[in-house]
Amino acid sequence: MPVQVHCSARLGLILLWGASLAACGSLDGTGERLASVVTPYRVDVVQGNFVSREQVEALQPGMGRQQVRDILGTPLVTSLFHADRWEYVFTLRRPGVEAQTRKLTVFFKEDTLLRFEGDEMPSESEFVATLGNRKKAPEVPVLEATPEQLARYPARPKADTAVPAAPARTSYPPLETPER
Numbered sequence: 001m002p003v004q005v006h007c008s009a010r011l012g013l014i015l016l017w018g019a020s021l022a023a024c025g026s027l028d029g030t031g032e033r034l035a036s037v038v039t040p041y042r043v044d045v046v047q048g049n050f051v052s053r054e055q056v057e058a059l060q061p062g063m064g065r066q067q068v069r070d071i072l073g074t075p076l077v078t079s080l081f082h083a084d085r086w087e088y089v090f091t092l093r094r095p096g097v098e099a100q101t102r103k104l105t106v107f108f109k110e111d112t113l114l115r116f117e118g119d120e121m122p123s124e125s126e127f128v129a130t131l132g133n134r135k136k137a138p139e140v141p142v143l144e145a146t147p148e149q150l151a152r153y154p155a156r157p158k159a160d161t162a163v164p165a166a167p168a169r170t171s172y173p174p175l176e177t178p179e180r
Contacts, residue, residue, distance in 0.1 A: 042095035
């Protein structure tokens with residue numbers, strides 16, 4: 001008997017699921033409106049090395065590769081065919097906002113920095129300011145009550161009768177029972 005109940009329950013669930021699925025197509029746009037209310041979470045995608053204006057200003061021709069790596073970090077792209085060139089690329093993709101892409105190319109002659117070129121880099125504070133909340137903060141309504149609205153709720157009279165506090169206990173029960 002329990003096997004028949006189990007099979008019947010499984011069949012009932014399958015039929016219920018099928019009926020629910022079939023009903024989704026016959027809602028005449030109701031399902032679309034419902035789906036438009038629920039929006040999926042979209043993650044920010046950050047790729048590469050962020051290079052700030054302060055870091056670029058710290059670069060000086062004649063620096064060694066290790067010094068450049070200490071200032072800018074490990075390059076995103078190095079090429080076997082162009083061993084004397086490092087590429088620093090930064091991309092930030094956020095939903096509802098145009099993607100930010102910045103590139104900096106560092107050229108070496110043997111092991112010393114020859115030159116560098118690339119996009120205009122923001123300062124660290126400018127970049128952090130762009131990371132702020134993308135959504136506009138909702139307007140907070142002014143919370144003021146008119147005298148007519150306040151008249152609907154009369155002030156409570158102050159009670160002068162105070163409940164006296166119980167006197168503090170001066171003796172306490174023993175912590176251990178005397179039977180020991």
